[in-house]
Amino acid sequence: MEITTPSAIPLVAWEGALEAPPVAMAPKGAAPVVVTIGRPEVWAAAEALQNEVHRPWTPPLGLEGAWLVRFACTLRAPGPPGRITEARQNVYLTPRHAAAPAGSAYAFSLFPERLTVEDSQPEFHFNLGPELTFASGAGFKVGELGVKIQYRRVFPAIQSYGAGEPAPYWVFKPRALHPLEGTQFVYAVVAARAGAGGARGALEVVVTVEDRFGVFRLGLPEEARAHVGFTVP
Numbered sequence: 226m227e228i229t230t231p232s233a234i235p236l237v238a239w240e241g242a243l244e245a246p247p248v249a250m251a252p253k254g255a256a257p258v259v260v261t262i263g264r265p266e267v268w269a270a271a272e273a274l275q276n277e278v279h280r281p282w283t284p285p286l287g288l289e290g291a292w293l294v295r296f297a298c299t300l301r302a303p304g305p306p307g308r309i310t311e312a313r314q315n316v317y318l319t320p321r322h323a324a325a326p327a328g329s330a331y332a333f334s335l336f337p338e339r340l341t342v343e344d345s346q347p348e349f350h351f352n353l354g355p356e357l358t359f360a361s362g363a364g365f366k367v368g369e370l371g372v373k374i375q376y377r378r379v380f381p382a383i384q385s386y387g388a389g390e391p392a393p394y395w396v397f398k399p400r401a402l403h404p405l406e407g408t409q410f411v412y413a414v415v416a417a418r419a420g421a422g423g424a425r426g427a428l429e430v431v432v433t434v435e436d437r438f439g440v441f442r443l444g445l446p447e448e449a450r451a452h453v454g455f456t457v458p
Contacts, residue, residue: 226273227373230410234263234297239452243432243443256303258443260430261408263297265455268372270414274355276370282355284416290423291333291357291416292457293372298430299408300397307436309405312380315394315429316413320421321456330424332393333416334358335385342381342400350375357414379407405432415457428453 242257270291274282284291298314320330336351336359350362353372362373381403387393393413399405415424431444445453 226268226275226371227375228268228295229375230295230377232377232408234261234299234408235266236264238262238264238428238455239445239449241446241449243430244446245441245443256307256436258303258307258309258432258434259301260432261299262428262430262449262453263410265426265428265457266295267455267457268293269458270353270357273372274353274370280370282370285357287418289417289419289421290458291414292424293353294413294415294457295410296413296428297408297410300406300430300432302404302406303434303436307434308399309432310399310435310440311433312397312405313394313429313431314397314411315392315431317427317429318391318393318415319425320417320423321425322420322422325418325421328391329418329421331391331416332388333414335388335393335395335414336376336412337378337383337395338385338388340378340383342403344378347379348375348377353412353414357416359412359414374412376410379409380405383409383411385411417457424457426455426457428455 240261242259318330352362355370380397381400382398385395395411417424433442
């Protein structure tokens with residue numbers, strides 16, 4: 226299976242201006258930061274991880290199921306002199322069955338794990354192997370068991386955290402001449418242990434802004450919460 230990462234968000238879950246949390250105050254007159262959050266796209270690993278001869282794939286021992294999920298967000302820089310100094314995209318996972326133990330739905334692996342501004346290729350391929358981990362696409366051959374994914378990096382520096390945990394996140398940081406604006410896609414393998422019944426998830430985007438008023442943090446307004454949930458399968 227081959228997946229092409231799009232250049233624009235195909236389905237929008239929510240779009241609007243971020244707000245300061247209730248316990249903090251954003252300065253009056255600060256330029257708004259508008260974001261677009263995409264609706265997660267989901268592929269069942271059992272269907273995706275098949276080669277041309279349809280060799281079957283089954284989840285690792287102890288897993289009820291696994292899914293490749295693509296998340297997307299678009300950041301729009303505030304008006305000058307404001308700038309985004311950091312952005313985070315968070316995913317919060319819980320089992321669909323309320324009686325399942327906490328942590329029985331979680332992120333098995335994440336991509337990008339780490340990309341820096343020194344990486345010379347903005348567009349490249351990587352693959353998801355049968356062990357549910359991401360790796361360089363170099364040497365990946367047609368007909369092998371796996372998923373080949375075409376990827377274009379937009380933000381200059383990306384670091385993921387929380388692989389193996391129910392609350393993973395990606396941190397995006399700018400570099401000189403590379404502001405944080407544009408649409409970026411990230412991937413995760415969401416896994417559910419036996420009895421979880423799949424996973425429920427919620428998305429969050431948090432940005433840190435610096436302008437003439439100082440440094441402050443913005444996140445989703447309460448009205449957005451009803452639009453950024455999802456389920457797998």
